[in-house]
Amino acid sequence: MLIVDKEGILxxxxxxxxxxxxxxxxxxxxxxxxxxYRAIAEAIFEGEEDDVIEGLEAAIAAGKEPxxxxxxxxxxxxxVVTELYDQGVIFLPNxxxxxxxxxxxxxxxxxxxxxxxxxxxKVVVHVAEGDVxxxxxxxxxxxxxxxxxxxxxxxxDVPVDEVIAAVKKESPMMLTGTALMTTTMYAFKEVxxxxxxxxxxxxxxxxxxxxxxxxxxxxxLGVYGEEAADAPKMADAxxxxxxxxxxxxxxxxx
Numbered sequence: 057m058l059i060v061d062k063e064g065i066l067x068x069x070x071x072x073x074x075x076x077x078x079x080x081x082x083x084x085x086x087x088x089x090x091x092x093y094r095a096i097a098e099a100i101f102e103g104e105e106d107d108v109i110e111g112l113e114a115a116i117a118a119g120k121e122p123x124x125x126x127x128x129x130x131x132x133x134x135x136v137v138t139e140l141y142d143q144g145v146i147f148l149p150n151x152x153x154x155x156x157x158x159x160x161x162x163x164x165x166x167x168x169x170x171x172x173x174x175x176x177x178k179v180v181v182h183v184a185e186g187d188v189x190x191x192x193x194x195x196x197x198x199x200x201x202x203x204x205x206x207x208x209x210x211x212x213d214v215p216v217d218e219v220i221a222a223v224k225k226e227s228p229m230m231l232t233g234t235a236l237m238t239t240t241m242y243a244f245k246e247v248x249x250x251x252x253x254x255x256x257x258x259x260x261x262x263x264x265x266x267x268x269x270x271x272x273x274x275x276x277l278g279v280y281g282e283e284a285a286d287a288p289k290m291a292d293a294x295x296x297x298x299x300x301x302x303x304x305x306x307x308x309x310x
Contacts, residue, residue, distance in 0.1 A: 096161070180232070
């Protein structure tokens with residue numbers, strides 16, 4: 057016999073409703089306390105490029121160093137965005153708008169300072185040969201740039217030869233590939249084999265609608281990225297000294 061605890065259900069429901077928040081409410085809890093940095097972080101979250109620049113101008117007028125603002129305000133604002141995206145509070149269009157606003161802010165800071173911050177590392181990104189669907193790759197590139205990485209974007213429908221040539225030329229810390237169609241994802245295996253033939257052993261993060269963990273696990277350099285937001289996390293893990301086996305242990309679901 058099933059006994060339904062109506063009072064318990066109602067209590068849990070009401071508690072849940074009381075705790076529910078809008079994306080703006082959720083973001084407000086994560087913003088920096090400093091009012092100058094907070095204004096910039098809010099503008100990043102809202103994806104308002106003009107407001108980002110106004111906030112940066114005010115910060116510089118208040119004595120803040122332009123290059124320091126990249127880490128202290130722009131990156132902080134983007135971290136709020138990526139954290140809420142991870143939680144499912146906001147969605148990809150929000151992330152793309154925020155990333156564009158943040159990149160505009162970075163260019164402004166670089167121009168004001170007359171110099172550029174040193175990137176955390178370099179990543180080559182591409183869409184598999186034969187595949188023209190590049191939204192996933194564009195999001196990966198935006199998130200990597202937003203997290204301080206230099207991105208070499210090879211575009212969509214990239215021949216395997218061009219991928220290998222770019223890796224040899226750029227010596228990146230990581231390669232990423234996206235594929236939406238099952239007919240194109242097999243190019244990743246060829247890229248993997250060609251890299252090994254050249255004596256290059258580096259993490260090759262693969263994802264996209266057609267790609268799954270079982271497939272990526274079949275080749276030596278492959279690490280599966282289920283979400284675009286995994287790319288900067290994976291790059292951070294590599295910087296922290298994680299190898300291929302450790303990356304798989306972190307990002308693969310068992």
